[in-house]
Amino acid sequence: xxxxxxxxxxSHPCFGNHKNNVGRIHLPVSPGCNIACRFCxxxxxDTENRPGVTSKVITPDESIxxxxxxxxxxxxxxxxxxxxxxxxxxxxxxLDTFRKVKExxxxxxxxxxxxxxxLYERADEIIDIGIDSxxxxxxxxxxxxxxxxxxxIIYHGKRYDGEEGAAILIANQLRGIKKISDAxxxxxxxxxxxxxxxxxxxxxxAKTVSKAGASIYNIIPLIPQYELSDMRAPVCAEIDAARVKxxxxxxxxxxxxxxRADAIGVPGRTEYKExxxxxxxxxxxxxxxx
Numbered sequence: 001x002x003x004x005x006x007x008x009x010x011s012h013p014c015f016g017n018h019k020n021n022v023g024r025i026h027l028p029v030s031p032g033c034n035i036a037c038r039f040c041x042x043x044x045x046d047t048e049n050r051p052g053v054t055s056k057v058i059t060p061d062e063s064i065x066x067x068x069x070x071x072x073x074x075x076x077x078x079x080x081x082x083x084x085x086x087x088x089x090x091x092x093x094x095l096d097t098f099r100k101v102k103e104x105x106x107x108x109x110x111x112x113x114x115x116x117x118x119l120y121e122r123a124d125e126i127i128d129i130g131i132d133s134x135x136x137x138x139x140x141x142x143x144x145x146x147x148x149x150x151x152x153i154i155y156h157g158k159r160y161d162g163e164e165g166a167a168i169l170i171a172n173q174l175r176g177i178k179k180i181s182d183a184x185x186x187x188x189x190x191x192x193x194x195x196x197x198x199x200x201x202x203x204x205x206a207k208t209v210s211k212a213g214a215s216i217y218n219i220i221p222l223i224p225q226y227e228l229s230d231m232r233a234p235v236c237a238e239i240d241a242a243r244v245k246x247x248x249x250x251x252x253x254x255x256x257x258x259x260r261a262d263a264i265g266v267p268g269r270t271e272y273k274e275x276x277x278x279x280x281x282x283x284x285x286x287x288x289x290x
Contacts, residue, residue, distance in 0.1 A: 025080055110133075195238055
């Protein structure tokens with residue numbers, strides 16, 4: 001039986017628990033992605049410490065070794081998550097890893113993030129494995145808006161550009177959210193706020209994903225880069241206004257730390273990736289779907 005949303009508020013740092021000392025580990029096992037977000041610059045890097053980046057991609061078997069080491073260093077870890085560096089459903093590695101986590105560490109909360117393109121058709125696997133919480137990045141529910149944020153998708157081996165790809169992505173996201181939430185799994189939705197593109201669309205997104213079954217909504221400010229490097233980041237007043245609009249329909253998460261794909265520790269308090277991976281990293285910021 002998956003943890004309920006109220007359970008997760010007490011034991012998961014991304015679902016409202018900011019007073020208790022609860023930690024998470026992100027296992028970077030997913031190498032590839034199947035959509036082309038215009039703001040996303042995924043990099044495997046030893047020299048950059050930024051969200052969406054990892055020192056290395058590890059295998060499902062290696063992830064259990066990493067998890068064992070991390071739990072010794074940081075016993076506060078309650079959540080084993082997978083948030084990249086690619087999409088968790090674009091390959092089998094994430095679900096294979098969660099099967100191993102379920103076997104070796106059954107008490108850990110299992111949490112994953114996805115762009116949702118393959119969510120509906122892989123939902124039965126997610127349900128069977130016993131994922132406790134799922135995050136889906138939904139940046140628009142209008143294909144014309146989504147096409148400004150995502151250049152194309154690769155779906156069953158075929159490339160779909162612009163609004164055609166956007167329509168497929170949105171339909172699969174919403175069907176997937178409904179199927180997952182109907183099974184009792186808590187769904188969080190992330191949206192990257194780009195004021196000139198989806199700034200006036202946030203309320204519609206929140207209303208739509210809430211109706212589909214999402215429980216919590218996370219608005220992430222754009223970090224201008226890649227094809228959207230000329231776009232401006234939203235200011236605090238715009239983020240707050242978007243949260244107020246979204247909050248009419250769904251709980252809004254306000255404490256996202258935009259963690260790396262190999263983050264280890266208590267968000268905002270401790271970080272142990274260097275102790276686990278043995279690397280010294282420099283700091284640069286970007287965006288993660290996680």
